[in-house]
Structures are given as C-alpha cells and as structure tokens.
Amino acid sequence: MFSRLLGFMSADMAIDLGTANTLVYVKGRGIVLDEPSVVAIADVRGKKQVLAVGDEAKLMLGRTPGNIQAIRPLRDGVIADFEVAEEMIKHFIRKVHNRRGFASPIIIVCVPSGSTAVERRAIQESAESAGARKVLLIEEPMAAAIGAGLPVTEPSGSMVVDIGGGTTEVAVISLGGIVYARSVRVGGDKMDEAIISYIRRHHNLLIGESSSERIKMDIGAASAPYDNDEGPLREVKGRDLMNGVPREIVVSQRAIAESLAEPVTAIVEAVKVALENTPPELAADIVDKGIVLTGGGALLNRLDQVLRDATGLPVVVAEDALQCVALGTGRALEEMKRLRNVLTSMY
C-alpha cells in the first residue's frame, strides 16, 4: 500500500548500467541522462563521501590527489565495487527525480547475458538498496535488439552484436527469446588498454585511459586504411618511460588499427562462434538480413567491413547505436505488460 503511494510519486526508470556509460530512461520522457559510470569519492577525515558522479567525476579520472578516488564501479559489464555502484544509482535516481524525496521507482536494469547469478544478484541488490521499489532485469542483447528496432518477436532470426564498454554480446534472437547468446569480455575498455600498451611498446610513452579513449573515438579503426595510406593523424601526450618527462607524439590511424587488431579479432571470433552455433533455419534468415551492430564499439571505423569480410554477411550499424540498449530497456519499461517475458528477477 505504502509502496503504491510512493510509486505514484516516482517516475519508473530503465537503466543501462554500462561499464563506460550509464543511460537512464524515464517512463514517458525518454532518455534523460547519459553520463559516464564514474564516481569520485573523497576521504573526509576517514569517512568516505561521494564528491561527484558522472561527467564531473570523469574529468577527475586519473587526475586525483591522494584523498580523492575516481572509481569506475563496473568492470566487464558487472559490478566490481558494490557500494560505489549503489551510490551511483542512488545519485542517478535523485537526479532524475529532481532531488525530490521519497522516490521509489520501478527500475529495469540490463545485465550482460553472460553474467553469473551472483553478478545479477549484485546488480539487483544494489539497485534495490539505492531505493528502488522493484527491480527487474533484462538481458542486454535482447534490450539492444528491441532498441535497434529488430523484429524480435517474429519467427525469424535476428543477430545482434552489442559492443559495450566491458563486454561484447552476440546473440541470435527469435520469437521473443534468445536462441543463442555469447558474451566475451572484450569491449571499449580492452581497446583502450590495447592502445595504451601499443603506444608504450612502440613509442615508450605511457598515456592515460582518457587519452587513449579519446584517440580511439577520433581515429580508431578496425582495419588499416586502404592503399597504404596512413590515415588521419593525432597527437597524443603522455609520460616518456625512458627519461620520465612529458612528451607528445603523433600516431596514425594505421598504427591504432594495428593496436586494435587483438580486441577486434576477439569480437570477430565471438561472432563466428555464435554463427557456428546458430540453428540452420535461423542462419538462413541471418544470411538474408544480416547482423546488426549496436553499442559504442559499433562506431569504430570499418568494424562493420571487417565483420562483413570475416563472415560474408551483410552487417549494418543500428541507428543510435550508443543508445540502443537504453532505448530497448526503456521500451520494455513502457510496455512492461507485453514484454514481461523478457524481464526477469533474481527472486
């Protein structure tokens, strides 16, 4: 009864709790919040306090003094730091409700299809203790497919590849259910790390995660440019490992593509394995319609072409690739009655 009352006062939310970004969809309003999943925590006289969440906290990432920690509470698509994740969800709930008290919404959170029961429970519990009245979970590839506008409920196979910050989800969906799903812990983060280690190896320069991410978004590519072209160039700054002084170098797209070969190969392999495990009738549908890429990783240059060459299938990038999962989760929230089949709870 009381919770009903609270529910009346609060807006139900769908959260794409991603490794890199957290998107919040509010029922009837659409996506209202898109911020990095970063929390800055200050140590005030031995007591930990949240200093900043989201964009502000991301600026602090890697630039903090001793008493401040900028933490990314999610790793590989699941919660790595329970308390910080809870603080972050709490912050987002408050922000969405304009700091109005007594907010107790229904929250739908998406989880990687490869996550274990323990990891799902952790996500559900942190959302519950952040003040949710009821928490439902949806599998990420299903949310991505719904958000990309694929006809998931038809008796026809659709293949969706969601390349997120921490994980890449490959799934074949038909009749509103997941026929086959595969989750590999390769995503944007692994690409950033690959760029960092490549530059360290080849240029003896240590760069930070933020710089690495910026290069990836600027000139990152899944394959080298054609015709022996070096592609666009970018300056990158960091600390020289030989003599310890800050230095700036210029990297080319070709070099970045080379550094990204390993994570890209892992994604291609995951797609191939998924295709191998697809029942033949659904495989026939996929030959016809192809693969849809969603998630931030889908925006990597020429990734679709690499997958096209590797699989021989049409590969398209979904509209609003970055928001597909949040849109799909939001649609599940809007049509909760109809889409309850895809929603689960750990209790």
Place this chain on the structure above:
Amino acid sequence: MLFNRGTNRGGRQGVAAPGEDATEEARIVGAELAAARERLGWTLPDIAAHLRIRKPYLAAIEQGQLNELPGNAYALGFVRTYAKSLGLDPDDVARRFRPEVKQAARKPELAFPAPVPERGIPTGAVVLLGSMLCIGAYIGWYKASGDKPGTEPVRAVPERLAELAPQPSVPTPRPAMAETAPLPGAPLASTAPSAVAAAPAPTVAPPPASPSSAQAALPDGTRILLRAKAEAWIQVRDRQGQVLLNRVLRPGETWPVPAKLQLLLTTGNAGGTELLVDGTATPSLGADGAVRRDLPLDADAIRDGKLTPTLAAAPPPRPATPAPRTQ
C-alpha cells in the same frame, strides 16, 4: 500497413509532401544513390559483393521500392551502409530516407507468442461456481434449521398433557396443531377431554403493546393476570401438584391465570413479578431477587394485599406445605 500509412499521412498534413511524394522522395534518394554508384563506375553486383547485401535489396533501394526491403532497422542500415560505401553522407541520406521507411514499416509491434490457454473450464468460473454452491448450501441449511428461532415463546403444557410431562423445567414444545385440534387417534387427546373443556390451555402472551390491550385479551372468567416486570422464573401449579406454568418470563410477558381454585405461585424474583387483579395492580410480592414460594392465587386475597411480604412472614394457615423462606 495501409492503416499506418493513412495515419502517417494525416500526421504530416501541412508538410508539403503527402502520400505519393513519400515514395517519390525515396525514389529520388534511390536515384541519387544509383547515380553516385554509376559515377564511381561500379555495377550493382560489384556493390552487392562488396557490401554482402543481396542484390534485390540494393535494387529495391535504388528504385525506392520500400516494400521489398526487410524490417525498418535493416532497411535503414542498408541505406546507410550503401551511402557510406559510395562516399555520401550516410546520416544525410538516411535522414531523407527515414520518414519514408518509417511509413512503409513502422517500428515493429512486439507481440510475444503466448501459450494457448488450456482447454477446460476457466478457473474463474470454477471459483465462482464453488462459492455460489457454498452460499446456496449455507442458505439452505439456515432455512432448514431456522424454523424454530432461538427465542421461541414456550407454550405452557396444557393441563391435559401436564401429567404426562415428567416435570421438566421447560415443557417440550408441542406443535400448535396438537394443542388446538388434537388428533383423534392420539392417546394423549383421549386422556383428559374434560380438562380441555374446563380450561382452555392458557399460553404466555408476548409483551403487549399496552396493558389495556393485554386486559382485553383476557379469557372469560380470568381475573388474575401474571405479569413480569423483570426476568423471573415462575411456576404455577395446583394443589395436586400439576404444573401449569414453569418457565422464565421475560419483562413485559403476561400469563393469564386460569380461573381455577387453589393455584399456587412460586416466583424466583418476587420484585419482578406483578399480579393484576381485574386489571388493577396489586401490592408488590417482595424485594427484587426474593424468592416466594407457594403463594395462593386467590383474586380477592391478592387484591386485599394478603400476599405482601409482611403477611407472608406469618404464613396463612395451610396444611399442605409450610413455605420455607430463603430471603
């Protein structure tokens, strides 16, 4: 789909392009794509091999035949991919293509396959039927057992039957029919026909609306009316020990004393028992809760106040039973 197209057209009223222009626009975009392809000197099969998009789909895009394309998401993806491969701005082309695609196939309605409900009586009907049966059974039971209400006025045992009754505190209720018209074959009826004739069986009257109405109802020859002011146990018998009345009278209940000599009254609540002689009240029989035994019901004596407690202290000369008093 036709319906969607209609509503969409309605929604885009005022925007210069209703209906036909939508596919026209798609055709223009398709023609642009085809021109760009020819400018680059590529043939359709080349592009199809490069993009791995089936040739019929590419041809459908170039000719603006939206119905040939698979779902909205795929069609848009194909258009973007195609535009990008031709060096056009994919966002621009897709934006111009989008409303048309949306019109041809809107965001797919998601209808999950639901299992066919099992055949048989629906649960709701079973529950309803069950509860109705329960209620019906209860009502039936209530009707069947509710013939004698809990506060049934007890009829005095008729004189003719009193000797058969084994002196119970409450006489067994007889069917009214047996009282008024005794069955001819019944042995009970034949035992004392004279008694029936002599004194019609008096019954306890329910509380009357007013004393006068109770008076009017008095049978012939009856002078004394017994009335309870409070709950009182009352026994009336004659000298032979025949019990005429033996029960608890509730406040207001009256009992006409039959015109018969030598009746004895015993009351468990002297203060709550009132005797009316010829319709006039007589002095009280005693204090509340006092027990009086074997008071002779003689109309004149009562009217003279001979039954008041002071008189009762010196009991009237009576050989039968000296009244033991427990005050």
